[in-house]
Amino acid sequence: MTTSLQESRRASAETLSPPKDVEKAQPPKHEVPADGEDAGQASVATCSQPGEDPFLVHLDAEERPKSFSFARKVVILAVISSGALCSTFASSVVAAAEQGMAETFRVSQEVTVLGISLFALGVALGPLFVGPLSEVYGRSPVYQVSYALFFAFTWPVAFASHISVFLVFRFVTGFCSAAFLTVAGGSVSDMWAGHQVGIPTAVYTMCPFIGPALGPLVSGFINQNTSWRWTYRVLLILIFVHVLAIFALIPETYEPALRKYKAKRLRNLTGDSRYYAPLDRREGTLAVLILVSCYRPFELLLMDSMNLLLDLWTAMVFGILYLTFEAYPYIFGINHGFNLQCIGLAFIGMGTGMILGTGVNIWIIVAWHKRHPGASPTPETHLLSGMLGAVAVPASLYWLAFTSYAGVHWAAPVLATALFGAGVVFCFSATFTYLVSAYRPRAASAMAANTFARSVFAAAFPLFARQMYARLNTDGATALLAGVMTVAAPLP
Template sequence: MGIAFGPLFAGPMSELYGRSPVYRVSYVFFWIFSWPVAFAPNISVFLIFRFITGFCCAAFLSVAGGSVSDIFAGHEVAIPTALYTTAPFIGPMLGPLIGGCVNQNTTWRWSYRLLLVWIFIEVLLIFGLVPETYEPALRKEKAKRIRKSTGDSSFYAPLDKREGTLFLMIFVSCYRPFELLFFDTMCLLLNLWTSIVFGILYLTFQAYPYIFAVNHGFDIQSTGLAFIGLGIGMGMGTVTNIALIMYTHKQHPGVEPPPEARLLTGEVGAVIVPLSLFWLAFTSYPHVHWIAPVIASSFFGVGFMLCFSSTFTYLVSAYRPMAASAMAANAFARSSFAAAFPLFAGQMYTALGTDGATALLAGVMTIAAPLPFIFRRIGARQRAKSRFASH
């Protein structure tokens, strides 16, 4: 839930003060508040600071999408967005993979001590290598330099002329993702669809201990290694996504494809996801070789990446002036689902078994499969009615 609420603050703040300050401040606080997590004396302290660290590190789930839209023109943004999309979703695969090795051979605290080292390295890289990319913030800095060099106070940028108190400006900025979420039809529909997919991803993670530890007798480290299949699938999904993007550009030579054209990859992903989940469900038995569910999970990774990349690219393309806020709205919705779905995973897998529970998830995704086809059909009409989207 920290990751859900963090982008609501960080995304709009980056449109008020620029991307670079938000990256730097958020990651410094992420490092500082990770210390109480690593050395927590009890579960209460652990959970409180896990929420705070999630809130602090969430800037990259929303602001980075804005940075991509800053750097690349509209006709160039799709492939960089596809590559950016891979990063936050490779994490859930690397986490169990590395964490399994750490926890089996040391203690859980070393997972967070290792993170402390990694976060500190990233803080140094962010301060040393990440420049400001947000044009209004760059204009504000340029106006400041001109005022200083000339002594003429008449030079100003639009960000210098914001009216109202700082609190009011922050409140209005943080309200914007909710505006998009509740008053823009396409943003709401896409966020609900991807939230279901994301929630089911985290629910599926709960199946791994049942499939590999209980059914196949894997230890903690080996269960973590089983996530490699999902990571390979996400990599394959990224390559497939880039190929589909190039195909889309060929269909619109010389012009920027409309945002709805980006949903083609989502249509392919919406078909692959339920098929791969059915495959995972009915290969989860102890008498079936463990490689079968690993391969099934790789195809789930392909479909998952295609679904999310299409949504991210659509949001960055359609809501370009406020891409960070659009990504913040998506991060809030999907992370809320990801927080809620695992709460009933244990009971569901205990009651229905690995085959029944995973097949139930596959059934839900089968029902949801037509959604991107519908979104692609109605998208242009809904975007024309939107007061937020680019027309």
């Protein structure tokens, strides 16, 4: 029996070992660029010559995420998109709970608004750290750890005994939830080829923006009928369901990480320590990667005018989206007499517009591919839907400004917010796909810069919304926002 076992192990080693006619020289070190997805693909391409390095591990065709079945890709996309929706849902769910929190903690509602702003600030800073971690350890471990921490740190938010505890952990949960808003876009591109990625990206892009509209809708019903703490208890349940789905349904899709795991399996199976993947020979420490990750987005913002202008444009749109959490109580609460849960229901208009906008965006993508079969669009082609958004956003804000009076039926401003929701989807889907296409191999840095800029604006805008609407009234304040977006309309 011992002899048979030894012969079996020897046969396995011979099967996995490189051809004998290839010289087994110690392979040189290969530096892996810092920008995750594109860097990994570059590494695969660099060392793909057969026989060049017999110990450099590659993936077989069936091991690549792009070879997953369509059904499996759809399930992974659904979990990723739902996780992004849950993250942004958590950012806005505090909106209807502000009055109850102010009474419990004996603070003003201006202080409770920080629950939105600090969460958004955490989302702004999170990508600078989770991006490098995903480049070293892969996407799946980052999802699992970040969402487990998101779940754990939401408990102090739900059961906080003091406003300072609540605010500190709102920032921490925002930081932990950033993975699905940053790394998930790379997971989508891991699974679909360049000419197929448009529709999955459009679906994923919609979800982080439905979340902010869904949060006030759900929390409006909760806070109208029970304690504000149930807002966060419901959020805990939702996060826990996503944690289970992440661990059960999302495999690793980052090819450099898959090659690293395969190299480790080969070393363990053969006992030959010479098998390696590019990530095993990565130069520089994780701390250096994080420093580079923090530096590059700001370099793009300061040195690249195209990146700066598009990021400022989308940041203003995102800031206005978060400003609506404070504007709706004026427009629909004071002017139209809506109670808390009906104010939340008014967000259905915006959410419906986002879904319709995604449908139109998919139709544009399909129509383009029918006219150019098998071709990949140029980066500038993606800005076509952004041009629609640049018109739809200010038009919807003018419509909302001059139909927000008490004498106008409430359906008119709700329809205006539907057009605004569609415009938001057009703006962001165009910008995201343009940045990923135009800034290779620094697409990860370009996306991190955009996430930072728009999250900072999302943190800032709710802080002055109440004062602006109190001073300028609903028509003047909304028209001011419309004027700013009119000036910005030529940018895409």
